[in-house]
Amino acid sequence: MNRRRPLRRAVIYGAAAALALFWFGPFVLVAIGSVIPEANLFTFPPRWFADPPFLGNYRYIFTGEIPQTYQQTGALRSMVSQEARWVPYSIWNSFLVALAVMLIVLVLGSLASYAYARLRFPGRKGTFLFVLLSRLIPTVALAVPYYAIVQGLGLLNTRWALIAVYTVLTLPFATLVLTLYFRSIPIEVDEAARVDGATPLQNLWHITLPLSLPSLVGAGLFTFMLAYSEFLLALLIAGDRLSHTLPVTLGALATNTDVSWGLLMASIMIGSVPTMLLVYPVWRFMVRGLTVGTGP
Secondary structure, eight states: OTTHHHHHHHHHHHHHHHHHHHHHHHHHHHHHHTTSOHHHHTOSSOOTTSSOOOOHHHHHHHHOOOOGGGGOOSTTOOOOOGGGGGHHHHHHHHHHHHHHHHHHHHHHHHHHHHHHHHOOOTTHHHHHHHHHHHTTSOHHHHHHHHHHHHHHHTOTTSHHHHHHHHHHHHHHHHHHHHHHHHHHSOHHHHHHHHHTTOOHHHHIIIIIHHHTHHHHHHHHHHHHHHHHHOOHHHHHHOOSGGGOOHHHHHHHHHTOTTSOHHHHHHHHHHHHHHHHHHHHHHHHHHHHHHHTTOOO
């Protein structure tokens, strides 16, 4: 038995390291490639770190200043495209849409989840099942109907259309997560508040929501990430450059032969900054919230 434990630990740690390499390896390579001159990026044997870090790609995206490496002549000349200048604006579009969707979903999801978890009304089980099953429909199957609806409402190429569509897509998941968490809260807490004259909305606001902060943060984070990174519907509904979200702009860069790999990698890194800044503090908050009140 004692011999099996080190072997078991080695297998577990090796699998964890392989999984971490699979998930974070491409991101690390993108980060490195974004600060390597194009001439060094494709050398063999590799000479990636032969020169100091190259920040010209980032400078061009924010200021439009073309680095000297893109002005060189010859077969190995790097190429630059004006589309990369739209990355910061696309990030702003994605951030506004994702933030609005997150707030709307948390409000509507909290109300719906409290009703399903605490109230008794006709059709409660049927409507709850319908909400859950509606999210099982593939997004591809809904793309054309959503486009027709948005076009009929005259909302093409607007943020409002994306906010409405993403809210519909993410609300079922948030409703499921919050309903399950609300049901885990002892119902005696609500009954005691009702004896004191509290209404269901007062119970939700003063009791249920404060006790459900970790679940609210988790559902909100998931909603934000999904809305921030969605591509297909954003490509169909927000086809105008002024309404492009980040995934659409990065897709255009990836298929443009006039964009160098270094410039594309720098665009990916800039687009990842908002989510990275959001994930770390929210994750710490979730862990702290889940462990509050636990004792030995």
